[in-house]
Amino acid sequence: MEKPKNIKDATAVNPPFAKNYANEFLVLESGEGCYLHDIKGNKYLDFGSGISVNSLGYGREDLANIIYEQSKKLLHVSNLYTTRPALLLAAKLTSLGDFAAVHFGNSGAEANEAALKYARLYSKRKKNDNSAVKFLSFTSGFHGRTMGSLSVTPNPTYSEIFQPLIPECYVSEFNNVEALESILDSSFAGVIVEPIQGEGGLTPASKEFAAALNSLCAKHDVILIADEIQTGLGRTGYPFASAIVGLNPDIITLAKPLAGGLPLSATLIPAKVNDLIKVGEHGTTFGGGPLTCNLANHILDLLLDPEFLFEIIAKGDYMRSKIEDLAKKYSFVGQYRGAGLLTGFTIDTGDMDQNMKKSGEVIAKAKEAGLLILRSGKNVIRLAPPLVISEKELDLGFELLEEALKGVFVK
Ligand SMILES: Cc1ncc(COP(=O)(O)O)c(C=O)c1O
Structure with missing residues (x-):
């Protein structure tokens, strides 16, 4: 196999983007298979997949055809209606575990927002207790940048300047069973955890830690949320990395590879949560549209083969x-x-x-x-x-x- 060579500078320096990222960007133009090309014609082998998004690689005719065919039919319907691709995808996703329903969204952060909201909703309605509202997350965890998902992302670089975040969010040390046992009780609505920390150093939850999470959440009737946004849908060789570490979540959140690079997320919820939701309590304009769902139906079949x-x-x-x-x-x-x-x-x-x-x-x-x-x-x-x-x-x-x-x- 030929090595890429003669790399020429193809960076944009200080473009007028909000200064959240670096000030120098590689400007990419196209891709095929596992390779990307920049605007100067340099070729790169991709060991990043758009941060675990582009699981099927680049330049695929099958994805292009689905996008083309679906875009001729329908790009959007409001959530007053639904479409065949959304119905089919909901059926496929809920069959991946003990799930009764899915809430579609557009990004990982949104999937986690929905999970946190549903955990609170469950806790308040089921326990009939307005004080069982706390959230627990873990050191080095990453769950997104919206105010809710940021509130359970205990990294001061991301969150300090945006304080105050939502109240009643607590942090415990990842993989420390003793610390977990001393904090987690029935005053919590939900616990959110990555089975393998994607942004926080690729550390997997230990089997003991996962087992403690399972039993303590069951004991105190606390919703256990597995954030599988980076680890889910085949990335680790399993539909969900929770299976590798022995985690039994109530809710699973998915996004990155779900629609092959187009924005789509899914929050998979069990019947005990779904049964308590009332019409209008959560929603989205774009989440679960026919284009992204049609693509995701095809991608899911390939990834989970x-x-x-x-x-x-x-x-x-x-x-x-x-x-x-x-x-x-x-x-x-x-x-x-x-x-x-x-x-x-x-x-x-x-x-x-x-x-x-x-x-x-x-x-x-x-x-x-x-x-x-x-x-x-x-x-x-x-x-x-x-x-x-x-x-x-x-x-x-x-x-x-x-x-x-x-x-x-x-x-
Ligand atoms: C584990 C995990 N959760 C949540 C998110 C947030 O996803 P998004 O950037 O789509 O909001 C990410 C993104 O990197 C992630 O890796």
Whole structure:
């Protein structure tokens, strides 16, 4: 397989975007398979998938045809009506577990907003207790940027300036069973947790922690919400990563890969919650439109095909072995993290400031070499290629990654 070469500068510097992001952007134009092209004609192997969104890769005729055909029929109906694609998708999604209904939205944050609202609604109506309203989330968790989802995202970089957030949100240490036992009681409405922390360093919930969450939430009748926005729908080789860690959530939230890059989210809820909702208590204009749902029906069939999932597990094992090889070779490559094709490793120099700086440099060097990779947390290099990636492309990606690592560390 040919290596990308002659990378020319294709960045836009200081464009008039709100200054939330970097001030330099790679300007992308097109893609095919697992490759992306920028406006200068440079080619990149993608180990980021638009942050776990583009699971099926780029330039797909099947997705283009569905979009074209559906757009000729209907793009939008209000939520006074519904469409065949939405009905079909709702049936498919609810059959993935013990769910009675789905609330569609447009983004991960919105899916979590809905989950938090439903947890409060359940707690107040079921317990007939206006004081059982607290939410619990965990250190290094990430659940979105809206005021509600931000209130359960305990990272001061994202939230400090926006205080006060919604009241009654508490934080406990991730994977600390004792701390969990001492805080969680029936004054809580909901607990929100990622089975594997996508933005917070790819740490999985331990089996003991997941078991404690299951039993304490059941004991106190607290709604357990699994945020599977990054981990769900095949990314880890399973429909839901909750299955890997042994989490039994009441509600699951999904978004990123659901409509292959178009905005669609889903909040899957059980009958005990759905039965208590009254008309008008929550809603959306665009969520669950016919275009995104039609696409999601097709994508879901592909992503959740057992053979496809089986291949993801095998490819994930292969990536793990490649990472472990790098760790044997280079002292600055630390622990393997993640599961399936949501993988990574820590950069470990012995000094956290250096680790963070070097992680950024590795990502930049990889881009120069023609490989797009991500960071998770402070010093974890995150590798999340499209799920359709081949073994040859994985090999090429690791060759380019090693080149980048050597470029940063081996002078
Ligand atoms: C685990 C998790 N939850 C929630 C979100 C928020 O999703 P969105 O950016 O679509 O609002 C993200 C996005 O990265 C995520 O990774």
